[in-house]
Amino acid sequence: MITEQLLNPRSIAIIGASNDISKPGGKVLHNILAHGFEGQLYGVNPKEQQVQGIACYPACAALPEVDLAIIAVAAQYVEEALSTLAFEKNCKAFILFSAGFSETGPQGEALEKRCVEIVNAVGGTLIGPNCIGVLTQKYKGVFAGPVPEYDAMGCDCVSASGATMVYLLEMAIPRGLKFRDIFSVGNSAQIGVEDVLQYWDETFDPETSSRVKLLYMEQIADPKRFLKHAWSLVQKGCRIAAIKAGSTEAGSRAVSSHTGALAGSNTAVSALFRKAGIIRCYSRIELVYVAAIFSIKPLKGDRLAVITHAGGPGVMLTDILVKGGMQVPHLEGPKADALLSRLYPGSSVANPIDFLATGNATQLGEILDFVENEFDEIDGAVVVFGTTGMWRVDDVYQVLHEKIRSCRKPIFPILPSAIQAAEEVSHFQAMGHVNFTDEVSFGYVLTRVNKMQPLYPDPVLPAVDTQKIRQIVEKNPAGYLSPAQVFELLEAAGIVTVRQATVMSKEAAIAQGEAIGFPLVMKVVGPVHKSDMGGVVTGVKSPEEVANTYATLMSLEGVEGVLLQQQVRGIEVYMGAKAEDAYGHQILCGLGGIFVEVFKDVSAALAPVGREEATRMIRRLKSYPIIQGVRGKEGVSEELLVATLMKLSALLQAAPEITEMDINPLLGTPQALVAVDARILIG
């Protein structure tokens, strides 16, 4: 829980305060003093009586009562300091810079745990250890810079890596990005990213809260709480972008050398973000560009005007927008002609709107007015405007400033002259604007942001036979269910299965074969890779063939019996699920066989999966055209695919003990979707 004392302390003690600003305890005091703090400030340092002009105490025991303690001493001294502060000084908030805790091994881990227990005992908040601190409106409790000015509508940030936060700011501030509260949570001993999200969610005020949230994480300890609050914030109008690093095995090795965090499954993270409506970023620069787009009013559509006085960047930008699925509509007709007549000869308004190297501020204003008022086929504008260095562009940027403020349609500024127009760009940013320096990076990120559609809440799952499901699951020990039980479970969830029977004798094979009806498929029971060993025979058409095939299959190694199945036709579909620890179940689907194995064409979502999310899963597949039907061939009913995914989700809800399952294949046509083979592992 994040206490009021952390956010708005009446008093702060810095344990390890110093006059030396090359030390964390010196630098943090310097930052607090430099940016103003209206409450009481104390230092603790046995060697000093005053630090940077404030009173300094020899030990924590000597302090008066204090709301917040910022602790910048070696790990070995931390526990005692915490005890004194918590139990004797009524301290309810602690920022712990010190390293040497869980990231160093079992001993540090034990120490970290004891520290958390002390803070928990008094209902306090602990930020860190191994962090750079906290920035709020009230105080700048960080030892590492740069320290951005507080902006009430700036980006709220939380980062599990102090250095990443620092380098993010180093990249963001020069691009005009503004910041509000920043939490560097370090090892997240008590307060992690989830807690900060929860705090933002529970205290959200549509009038005063910022709507942009930026996250850097190396682990998501409590994905369900993370999802709950991220989703809720998005529903309240917030826009969230996040980096979850450690998406490869080697990257995770880096993570564990770094903070001892364990990397969650990478696809589960992406599925979580999609469900919550979070833009997943993979680099600082991408996060900065997304945040800058978030800081501009949302684009309500995908049709852009590209406005430029420089051909090349307009071409490259148009290419990336179109590749990313957006439109740069061709403009023509009387309105386009009217605009053209106001520009210099040689200009083009076909879109990109190119008003030439000699284009001026007045013309830019006219173009933006046409975009705003005349071109209904346009939802927003990108303006690329730099300078050759021959004249200043203050007047152009002034027009851009005014139009960004006054227009309903969003305008994205790309001001590429970092050297020659440095002053003008700086002045433009000082008026409260961001600036994208590279048009293609901007275009790529915009197409990603514009595609994001948050999901509706609480998916409704179809009713299933819960009683039967519980019965089957509870009577079985951990391990794979038998084929018969697998099918019973699927049927209890309403998933259509093929008619079949497992037999152990020739006579039973013939009898069951006749009951199911010809043609039949016969498969060995036992070995996993049935088809690789010749353990699957199709097109069995008569009792005699059944008898012969039975004999052949039973002679193969490791075979325990033979499964007889109705032979159904259709396109192979794959559905599966896997329990991802704290993430819950991840549900997967795709077309079967090589589409899954060679093309890795699989959609994933976290359970529960309702109608909308299931539909998106299907439509996101690269092989979706095959589902729709291509080359004169039948596809697969999208409705049945969606319904079956929802039933699978309902099954997992009723039987959370399922740790892994595959239905592979289902065979699908426009009329039917039938599960032919499946495996279910109970954990």
Added chain:
Amino acid sequence: MITEQLLNPRSIAIIGASNDISKPGGKVLHNILAHGFEGQLYGVNPKEQQVQGIACYPACAALPEVDLAIIAVAAQYVEEALSTLAFEKNCKAFILFSAGFSETGPQGEALEKRCVEIVNAVGGTLIGPNCIGVLTQKYKGVFAGPVPEYDAMGCDCVSASGATMVYLLEMAIPRGLKFRDIFSVGNSAQIGVEDVLQYWDETFDPETSSRVKLLYMEQIADPKRFLKHAWSLVQKGCRIAAIKAGSTEAGSRAVSSHTGALAGSNTAVSALFRKAGIIRCYSRIELVYVAAIFSIKPLKGDRLAVITHAGGPGVMLTDILVKGGMQVPHLEGPKADALLSRLYPGSSVANPIDFLATGNATQLGEILDFVENEFDEIDGAVVVFGTTGMWRVDDVYQVLHEKIRSCRKPIFPILPSAIQAAEEVSHFQAMGHVNFTDEVSFGYVLTRVNKMQPLYPDPVLPAVDTQKIRQIVEKNPAGYLSPAQVFELLEAAGIVTVRQATVMSKEAAIAQGEAIGFPLVMKVVGPVHKSDMGGVVTGVKSPEEVANTYATLMSLEGVEGVLLQQQVRGIEVYMGAKAEDAYGHQILCGLGGIFVEVFKDVSAALAPVGREEATRMIRRLKSYPIIQGVRGKEGVSEELLVATLMKLSALLQAAPEITEMDINPLLGTPQALVAVDARILIG
């Protein structure tokens, strides 16, 4: 042809010279004067006697003889000026800033053509029109800045967009990139990108020439000449990166509104770049990062050490490197232990090598020495090092500087503290280094650069029956060849075709069916989408079935006859070719059916395609695992695929009149690859 007078003029006249440096004719003079020019300088301006301290003439006619003219007057005055300079003043080089030529329409196009004729008549060089000029060691003939210092080993550049060149410099200079010669070729009326490449190629001197070439283009007018010289430069040790903008239809509209250039087929451009060994970039920032990587000694392998004092960036960098196919090998054993003992407790050398926020210059030196001398499993290092702002990092960057100079293995510096370490970074760059500010952008680009393997020259194509090929092609008018001729052509090229015959009567069908052998496939002749209309019947097993099927097929609409084919089995393979105007033939291949149509899984290369390039085409396919054989199923002989692609290339060489052809499908097994159906269009 690029004349000596353009590169090394003894005298320069500026037509339209001005005292007003907000005009091109004023700014270019200012730039030339500011950066030094050892020859004679003249101005031409009827209103001035002196401009910026140099002698000014009222008209070109009044000038003495001059080597180079820089023309900065309105389009309408250009032709006369050129005439006078060319025919009366022995001028052999012209830089034409003025706009108002081919980019404005037919009239401007005609004017541009007349200007080229004047310059050609005296064997001169014309740069532009509609350009920002030329930078060489001798003079800075540009009106648009920024003007980089000349560096003999800096990047050579050519750009078809002046603004893009300007904005590229605005982005590159702050990252430490150095420049040599820059050509802004504008409309490329006479001198285009190809000519500049040819000049670089023909004058290449391993001792004195720069090895880094950067290109921005919106068209490639002469792809074959482009390829010849680009490839030759790469063979001489140069590294080339290029943007070819206008890769989408809307982007091409932007191009044509911009310079009147026509966009070539986008896949043909990529194929051309692959053949030449050029890294294709899509943005200025990507080009800058590639150029910066080029400016560091090449990485001889794909195994990197990631060295950092900041966890997060190390994790993100490792993720992107591994995703891009590079290795960040786990380091362990006695050498790793020895290194670890020299670092602070809590450091990790597992790779990423994390030497903590407190890590210092001495430790960085030790780590880099271990990478250089002890870790044979490492080919190079990336160092991510910024600052928290508590202390200066000059000593760290000094070590980095020394190790970059002294180590055999390349070291890539990522210095993220743009604000807090601005001075130190600037000093580091002043010592001659580049700096990558974003680790993930760097990692992404490095994986692309490191994958580039130039091809060997002059592919050897297999012998084909040229006489027969010429005979068939020459006796046919433009249009589609008949199925029989298509097969004759394929056979003449040594491509194995299915046994088949086209028949017009039931009797012939039966006779030919028996000759070919059962089972047979029977297909309608005439309609294009045979399978969509039920015009293909497989598994015809007897003379009676032949007779019945013949009758059924002939009753379908538009059917002119029936094709009987040996029924062959195997995986469907697609090969095709298309004439791309000046690019020559583009050859395509992939697995057939949905792999081409739904997954667009096609490899392309420009003819001629030899063994190495054909092999790369096959291995680049996403469906390559299917060719190798997956899930216990047979694949297709890679050797036969490669051989057939080479034969296809040889066929196109013998019959360049083929404008389009498909062999779809070929059916492939590990033992055979047989063309079953094909179309050939003669242009």
